[in-house]
Amino acid sequence: MSLDQTKFDALLGKVVADLAAGYGGVMISLGDKLGLFRAMAGAGPLSSAEVARRAGCAERYVREWLNAQAAAGYVDYDPENVTYELTAEQALVFGDASSPAYFLPAWQVVASMWADEVKAIEAFRTGKGVAWGDHDQRLHCGVAGFYRNAYKGSLVPQWLPALDGVTTNLERGIRVADVGCGHGHSTILMAEAYPNSRFVGFDVHAGSVAAARANAQAAGVADRVRFEVARADDYPAEDYGLICFFDCLHDMGHPTAAAEHAAHALAEDGTVLLVEPFAHDRVEDNFTPVGRLYYSASTTMCCAHAISERGTHVLGAQAGEARLADIFAAAGFSRFRRALETPFNLVLEARP
Numbered sequence: 001m002s003l004d005q006t007k008f009d010a011l012l013g014k015v016v017a018d019l020a021a022g023y024g025g026v027m028i029s030l031g032d033k034l035g036l037f038r039a040m041a042g043a044g045p046l047s048s049a050e051v052a053r054r055a056g057c058a059e060r061y062v063r064e065w066l067n068a069q070a071a072a073g074y075v076d077y078d079p080e081n082v083t084y085e086l087t088a089e090q091a092l093v094f095g096d097a098s099s100p101a102y103f104l105p106a107w108q109v110v111a112s113m114w115a116d117e118v119k120a121i122e123a124f125r126t127g128k129g130v131a132w133g134d135h136d137q138r139l140h141c142g143v144a145g146f147y148r149n150a151y152k153g154s155l156v157p158q159w160l161p162a163l164d165g166v167t168t169n170l171e172r173g174i175r176v177a178d179v180g181c182g183h184g185h186s187t188i189l190m191a192e193a194y195p196n197s198r199f200v201g202f203d204v205h206a207g208s209v210a211a212a213r214a215n216a217q218a219a220g221v222a223d224r225v226r227f228e229v230a231r232a233d234d235y236p237a238e239d240y241g242l243i244c245f246f247d248c249l250h251d252m253g254h255p256t257a258a259a260e261h262a263a264h265a266l267a268e269d270g271t272v273l274l275v276e277p278f279a280h281d282r283v284e285d286n287f288t289p290v291g292r293l294y295y296s297a298s299t300t301m302c303c304a305h306a307i308s309e310r311g312t313h314v315l316g317a318q319a320g321e322a323r324l325a326d327i328f329a330a331a332g333f334s335r336f337r338r339a340l341e342t343p344f345n346l347v348l349e350a351r352p
């Protein structure tokens with residue numbers, strides 16, 4: 001076989017860039033936890049000594065860290081004045097924990113994937129599953145933190161209004177179930193926006209349910225939100241006006257049973273909101289950075305959890321709209337449509 005030197009060089013360049021990103025992820029996590037990005041946000045050009053002083057860290061470490069960030073293009077460097085600056089754009093991504101573009105918690109997911117590598121190797125060799133709750137806890141916090149800001153920026157202002165008549169019902173007051181609620185950020189955001197409605201989050205992972213309860217207390221919405229440990233196919237059916245699945249249906253080994261249970265638990269004019277990772281239906285159309293991210297997470301987490309449930313499906317995080325529509329059709333829903341999409345999510349609406 002002849003070697004195409006140009007292709008080979010391009011491949012090596014990509015591999016080195018990926019490797020640098022992997023090392024850089026540890027730097028990002030350190031910068032986040034030590035408050036280095038926050039120390040720079042809005043401060044203009046700073047020397048390494050000033051950054052170190054503001055963050056309460058040792059200058060020599062901070063200088064090396066700053067050079068790693070400058071090499072990544074994550075901070076700007078001025079060689080003449082030997083200063084570093086977090087620009088307005090960089091501050092939105094790295095220095096503002098409430099920004100929808102604040103992806104830093106996602107590096108905790110990567111940390112959990114490394115920590116759980118032995119479990120993944122065992123799973124590949126045996127074909128056995130790994131339940132969500134059996135992963136390193138940085139997975140649970142990382143996913144919750146990663147999605148929380150996205151939900152904050154989109155769920156109430158955009159996603160709920162894209163559903164047919166749902167916001168009017170929420171304002172009037174309905175019962176809402178958030179299935180596979182994780183740390184409950186989606187549930188709490190809805191409860192904050194719609195005080196006349198009552199919300200319950202269900203999840204099989206007791207640790208996540210405990211975290212969700214604490215989050216509801218801290219947000220001051222515990223009067224209208226509760227969280228219970230329950231499976232998606234056996235929580236109490238209480239005539240819900242809205243049943244939500246945020247980034248969890250594809251994790252389930254019994255997604256059709258979950259959809260059937262939702263049909264049974266819905267009020268007569270109720271709606272299912274299904275938020276899933278963005279994906280095209282054809283595998284080859286998902287060979288993008290977002291697709292790569294999701295297929296990777298899906299391998300050791302989403303597929304592994306679905307396999308652990310020994311069910312009917314292992315959808316994976318790139319299931320795509322057509323497969324999800326089939327699940328809801330099989331569960332007896334007559335209407336299914338894409339309400340909207342974002343680079344990270346499909347927002348789908350199902351009605352009986």
Ligand SMILES: C[S@@+](CC[C@H](N)C(=O)[O-])C[C@H]1O[C@@H](n2cnc3c(N)ncnc32)[C@H](O)[C@@H]1O
Nearest residue numbers: 132147180181182203204205231232246247248
């Ligand atoms: C990727 S996390 C998403 C959590 C949360 N909805 C969010 O968007 O941040 C998937 C969640 O689904 C839960 N889950 C998986 N299978 C489940 C099942 N059969 N019934 C209820 N919850 C389930 C997991 O425990 C986990 O908390």
